[in-house]
Amino acid sequence: MDKRILQAVEACVKCGICRGVCPVFREEKQEPFVARGHIALFAELIKGNIDFREETSKDYLYKCLLCTTCVEACPNDAPTDMIVEFARYHVIKHHSLPLYKRVMARVMKSRTLMDLAHRTSGLLSGLLFERIENAPREATRVRFTAADSDKMEVLPPVKSGRSFIQKYKTGSLERATVAIFPGCLINYTYTDVGDAFVKILKRLGISFMVPQDQPCCGAPIFASGNLKDAEQLAKRNIELVEKLNVEKVVVLEPTCASFMIHEYERLFMYLEQPEWEKRARKAAEKIIDPVKYLFHFTQIKSKLNQTRLKTTYHDACHLKRTQKVYMEPRELIRAASNFTEMKGADVCCGNGGTFSVDYPELSKKIASRKVKNIVKTDADHLIVGCSACMMQLTAALHREGFDGIKTMHTLELLAMALEV
């Protein structure tokens, strides 16, 4: 085991500061669901004093959003996310992964399978899904639910058209200023967000390319502790970034971007592959969030016009905490709209990737606190820089009867403000 993992465990002095900031603890009110508890559990796990598998974990270690709020608050910078990730890996190294997570990994490893799943759901969309009228954003729900029909989940639109990559794909060696990696959510469902970014680049006269052979970044597989499958995807992505003839690789989804920038390096530390750790670090230098890119490397700010929208902004964990992107979107949103800061803008929305699938009720409770703060600002548009948060908060606003507040991606607002 890499000594940095042991150092991470020792960094925790058990002060308990994480209890005051953890969004999961706030609802669960139990020590096992906070950073200090996770770290204590992991320490016993590696000492061999305890043993469990995901199914017998009582959700300890798993009921964590990996939002890194605790890391930000920790006076000793204890990287809880690292410990939780590695602990999950440690567990499945000794036991196996639950079946649905194995299937998920299988599909996500293959672009062909993912495209197939997308096409199938697109073809069946009319049959399976219905549009929700007047939702905070284009959304659907499943027509028929078997057991609990009262829990009509709000889902992103199911598009039958081409994916973002299919729409803009280029050869991998094409020369351009930037390469675009949309991330799976934008690739398959929120293609409008990708379109908005393309529109902005065209307007600013920046050349771009979209490598057609880009695989999924592997973040959801990695978060489940399945490092072996994530490793393959990471290596394919690193090799791709290395050979591109571009200045920057813009990764539209913050989760994918922060995963590629920070976690690839960690992944290879966990797997004890120092050569790849170095290559991951090097590749990371090229990767950047779209809003950060536009702010620092283009003239967009001087070209924005004020729209009439009354906005507020939600900080995605994977923008604010992991990528330290919070000043840039605010400055641009202020220039493009009538902006009001909400209370607790950087509190996690509760999505957390598979967290919202594994713990739907808890995920909704966390989102519900966010909705209260959004409503208080009197904004008519909630601006978000992450599709996963957008999906979560669209559903939450709809559920609580605030369809009048529309959700919009930062890139969509910026594209609009360039047009006015």
Add this chain to the structure above:
Amino acid sequence: MSAKAALSRLKRLLGSRCLTDKLSRVQYSYDATQLQYEPDVVVLPESTKEVSEVLKIASKYRIPVVPRGWGSGFTGGCLNVRGGIALSLERMDAIVSFDQENMLVRVQAGIANYRLQEFLRPFGLMFPPDPSSWKFSSIGGNIAENAGGPRAVKYGVTKNWVKALQIVLADGTVMEIGSANVKDVAGYDLVDLIVGSEGTLAVVTEALLRLHPLPECVKTIQVIFNDIQKAAETVFTIMKNRIIPTALEFVDRAAINATREALQLDLPTDADAMLIIDIDGSKAQVEEETKKLVKLIKGSDGVVDFKVAKDSSEAEELWLARRSISPTLKRIADGKINEDIVVPLSKIATMIKKTQEISRRYRLPIINFGHAGDGNIHVNIMYHKDNNDEKRRAIQAMDDVFKSVLQLGGSITGEHGVGITKKDYIEMQVGTPAMELMRRIKKAFDPDNILNPGKMGL
């Protein structure tokens, strides 16, 4: 098997909120001392009634019960040193009632100090006790340890703000002690007895707290000295001149150096000590006191530099050096013995000198910082965890520190409590007759010694 019978009754009472598996027991085995003692069972009550039922079962089968809040204590107060039941009150975190006119609030014990302050702020009120752990310690824990904090210089400690308590005795009896009245001398002051009793006499489930208006204005001043003795003398002079700051914090050379390096702060290299002073009150009051204070500082010996913060963000910067000390100490060594001694104000300079002598004698760095305004100094003896010789010397050095404190008429603990880490010193401080009286009080409350046994030298 009586243990089995007790367990099945607890399970029947609390269902999934009674935890016996190894994974859960690990999670309730530690606090900020980083020591670990696994309880045999963890219970998570959600009402006073449930706490009472748990205690009835525990007293019937004579099982130790250790009440626990947010587990942020520094002396092991919430550790199950003799196994038994970990009674975690973390789920009892409600605000029961709020009386804005009379400035009173009633809360359940498990609420975090921070959540309470957050609730009070919009009403322009505060609960004055502000232990450094205020963001992650419970009101129940604050009461059990009679916690203080930087503001104690002006506002006092927890006991000054607790009006009444709902407590559960070892046999499960629930009772209300104290009252909302400003004046009330009917009988012994049981509230004062329970506050600071570290969970050894009863379990506190609810508390009626007195509140204070938020100050209109706060001013922060930082003063740097080239001689720690002069800084200590200045503290004494300030208080003697009847200036009562809200907080009067002090930081020694080693701590200044550690934070300067860690945070790249602009602090003079010849700084031997630093004082951070907060003054609060009405605008006029604060301005006048600041003027008085600046005049006094200018006339003091050994002042190298001083700054008056212009606004709250500058104040935050000045405070940063003080707040960041604890975590940055790791840069000096990975192990520390941290005790919160107290000496009379006039003895601060002497005490600092003594710790410097002790540091030389045992060849270990000693870092001092803390609440100089009330004589409360955090003495940190630094050692390397993997060096057994250093560890042994550190323990001896702390022994010497405690002896010096007692010689100067001080106390071995100002706010952390006794718990298990200082249980061998309490008798030395209070004397055998007082200790015997405490044991008799303990026996009167808890004849079978099931409530937090093995703590406070009882």
